[in-house]
């Protein structure tokens with residue numbers, strides 16, 4: 014079964030036609046990178062996958078998006094359940110004004126888990142998976158704002174992992190970080206791939222080629238090309254893709 | 264047992280649906296909370312409509328041409344409220360003459376000359392403090408300074424100055440905010456063409472900020488016309504059939520008139536009709552002020568956009 | 571060119587002067603209020619033009635304003651209650667002299683009153699005689715109380731506000747202060763839940779279209795003059811309370827609280843809603859992306875995040891309520907007694923000023939006492955303004 018299966022997706026912000034007839038499939042435990050020039054609709058499509066765009070007034074979607082075979086835009090769908098299964102990491106680290114521990118525990122608590130020993134185990138496990146444990150193990154009760162930007166971003170990843178999503182959406186997760194933190198996040202993505210299906214938006218070609226199995230190139234709201242990453246970066250079919258990855262683009 | 268299952272559901276949900284979880288309690292609490300908030304919000308609206316509806320329905324019968332253009336008669340149980348309307352107009356005019364120039368100038372100083380400086384912060388704090396001072400304290404102050412110390416007596420002058428000081432913070436704040444909303448690039452554009460700071464403010468900044476400033480001024484007029492406590496001891500007269508002839512005369516005023524005929528008139532019951540009418544006129548002023556400021560804001564913002 | 575430069579400087583100077591007007595006003599308010607009020611503690615305890623006389627042997631040589639009132643109200647009847655000997659108090663006013671002396675003895679033109687008053691005071695060890703100054707003999711045989719000054723304790727600690735009491739007017743702050751606090755607290759307890767609910771609804775729940783209708787309506791609520799609220803309270807809420815709770819009078823602290831609560835709503839709603847709108851979108855999205863419902867996001871993230879804004883809203887609302895004059899004056903019944911329940915009439919500080927300043931002769935003790943009330947009110951609102959400044963600076 015495909016993990017993500019988008020069919021004929023069109024998306025509108027009020028009158029603005031932001032995505033045009035997108036068809037895209039993602040298999041389980043694969044990493045897919047979205048690339049393309051600014052404003053081409055990468056974030057928009059990513060946010061379609063956990064229905065984050067519902068928060069914006071006047072948006073409209075046609076076509077269908079299936080995750081693990083279920084239409085996530087069907088009537089009767091609970092968005093909070095969907096978002097529990099499809100986690101998201103944002104461009105800028107956005108920890109809550111709470112302690113490090115409570116940040117990671119948040120998702121468990123809002124999903125009705127009350128067993129404190131379980132929460133503690135899960136929090137530690139997630140922080141370890143996010144490769145943050147050694148740096149924060151002595152200050153779990155400290156405010157999350159006391160961490161560096163890169164640490165905050167890994168905390169946000171830990172937070173997303175704690176509720177065991179199946180899919181992890183990452184919107185330029187390293188764009189606000191220094192090279193060392195970026196390298197750490199990339200390593201982490203490589204590790205996480207074993208357990209999760211990952212979709213990552215990036216402006217960094219090297220990053221896309223390093224971390225992803227498949228790459229999708231968007232341009233002006235259209236999905237121009239979607240193929241194995243090696244293929245896209247060595248021998249793209251479309252001239253537009255070629256221009257973009259070689260930096261000859263506008 | 265139940266706990267175990269819960270954890271299962273939340274961690275390894277291999278066989279559960281992606282979009283239809285079992286955790287319904289959080290959705291229930293959301294539904295309940297939102298219903299409560301909605302009900303509370305609508306009850307606030309209901310109260311507003313009750314107040315407005317009550318006064319409009321009771322007061323509309325009292326309104327007539329004579330009511331608006333005749334002086335009170337028979338111990339204020341009959342006749343009109345013309346002197347009070349005129350008095351309130353004078354007070355609004357007098358206080359505006361004082362507070363508009365000073366308020367707008369302060370706002371300009373804070374945003375154009377001292378933006379971000381200690382002085383601007385200080386002025387802002389003082390202005391905020393002044394806006395927190397209760398109106399009755401303004402009344403005391405006005406009586407002590409203008410009426411007694413400066414010897415203006417109970418007069419339009421003393422009342423206008425008191426009301427002017429009261430509305431000053433509102434004028435300053437709206438001016439400052441209107442100016443702040445204008446992008447800095449417009450100023451740079453003008454300065455780059457060799458215009459002086461003053462010219463830039465006069466020719467570029469003020470015209471652009473004008474619509475918002477005007478809106479603030481209108482709101483301050485609304486506020487001034489309804490104030491009672493500051494005029495109690497500085498200008499308001501219980502009953503004066505004649506119109507004032509100088510700024511050292513006392514006047515009647517709408518809010519004070521409403522107060523006296525409902526609490527200490529010669530015949531409170533007989534004045535009820537007049538009271539409802541006066542309240543309606545006051546509400547009408549507020550409505551007018553709000554509608555006018557909204558229209559102006561929309562009109563100007565459209566104009567700025569199309570330009 | 572020089573002229574132009576000079577003009578620029580001139581204008582800047584004029585603008586600076588305008589900018590200083592609010593600061594100067596605050597300074598002047600402080601100056602004038604405190605100047606008028608300070609006279610209060612220099613004014614005599616005993617009614618102007620009168621003295622109190624006591625027997626020489628009486629060890630009590632000083633009386634506070636409150637003690638004098640209690641004595642003349644026959645609440646204190648023995649000198650030992652106020653630190654004197656065991657001796658019943660004998661209260662004598664000028665008119666009472668006829669009980670002790672015949673009209674002939676006092677003289678046709680009352681020319682003998684000074685001598686007789688002196689004699690009477692000397693003879694009765696328990697006497698306290700209230701006498702116009704003009705009838706005090708040169709060689710009066712007794713203790714005279716006339717230069718007693720009102721003490722700060724009489725004002726700040728006084729339990730009674732009774733400015734027309736004779737021989738000693740009572741300027742006790744406490745009943746008015748407590749009245750103000752009762753009414754304002756009641757108001758805020760009523761309006762805070764509604765205010766926050768509406769703020770949450772407007773900021774997070776309501777659709778754009780609903781918000782666009784509700785917002786202006788609430789602004790309208792803010793613009794209605796306080797006399798109109800007072801009038802509405804008087805003709806609708808007061809009779810309603812009277813019938814519902816079967817009260818002798820409907821003008822009660824509760825009526826004041828309800829009216830003030832309605833009046834404080836727009837302030838609370840606007841400030842709290844602004845605070846909630848200032849919660850970064852990314853923080854909200856972070857919560858939703860973890861599977862939290864909207865409501866969970868509101869109470870776990872948005873409300874804690876905007877705590878300081880909501881606190882400001884509450885404090886600001888209290889400030890408005892404490893200073894509000896006309897509406898309260900019209901619906902609370904204005905009884906200057908310390909209230910025990912919300913269903914009794916009370917009198918607040920602003921209402922007292924508004925109601926009594928017109929009758930108090932300029933410069934009299936009563937007038938000064940009202941200015942002292944103004945000072946108290948001013949100080950309370952200053953503290954509130956400053957604490958809001960302080961709360962606003964704190965992040966979470």
Ligand SMILES: Nc1ncnc2c1ncn2[C@@H]1O[C@H](COP(=O)(O)OP(=O)(O)OP(=O)(O)O)[C@@H](O)[C@H]1O
Nearest residue numbers: 026029031049050051052053054055056057058069
């Ligand atoms: N809330 C919104 N309302 C209206 N239009 C929007 C909104 N968000 C995005 N758009 C428009 O949709 C288009 C796609 O935006 P999107 O954010 O998906 O681009 P992107 O590919 O993620 O760009 P970037 O690389 O800069 O993040 C853009 O033209 C943008 O202007």
Ligand SMILES: [Mg+2]
Nearest residue numbers: 055056057184
């Ligand atoms: Mg983007």
